[in-house]
Amino acid sequence: MSLVLRPWALEDGEGYTFTLYITDLATGEEGYASIDLFPNQPPFGGSCQLSPASPVQALATKIHFECAGWRDSVGEDPPLVYILMATRCRPGHCDEFLVYKGSHPAHAAFLPPGFREHGSLVSVSVLVQDQLGATVVAVYRSMVITLPRMPEGFHSLPQWLYNKTEVMLQGLVKQSDPQPVIEYSLALITILNE
Secondary structure (H helix, E strand, C coil): CCCCCCCCCCCCCEEEEEEEEECCCCCCCCCEEEEECCCCCCECCEEEEEEECEEEECCCCCCEEEEEECCCCCCCCCEEEEEEEEEECCEEEEEEEEEEEEEECCECCCCCCHHHHCCCCEEEEEEEEECCCEEEEEEEEEEEECCCCCCCCCHHHHHHHHHHHHHHHHHHHHCHHHHHHHHHHHHHHHHHCC
């Protein structure tokens, strides 16, 4: 037996009780069963900080977020998920980067630069999510993230990036933690594609 509802028949955020009544046609006995379904609310009651203030240079300054005080509507406080997203746009096209998704309420990462023709703007957001996927945007900020400035002693940006990769990326790989390797590679590849 299936319960089928037409699309959009239920209101978002509302609770519902479904009751099934049955009658035994042979004996006339009746019975029923009910189930109460309540909406899953996103985490609440906390705050998140995002630093530093823009402008920053890609691969030179990490963006750091720190969240505290978030609770889930489920009483036993299951672990929450913290998400760091970066989006850069230009007319007709946006790139969205999932930089971090994990249980740590604080994290720092290199972010990719914005498109130069769009003022190097990157929309940075921190989301807090419960175990069932209910999500709240804790911080949303536009930041200027520019291509890195080439230090003295280097003849070209690719030469500097190669040198930086030899040192920095190899050091991250040796730590045996894929998260910082992925984050650094994301920023590096985005710069190389510019």
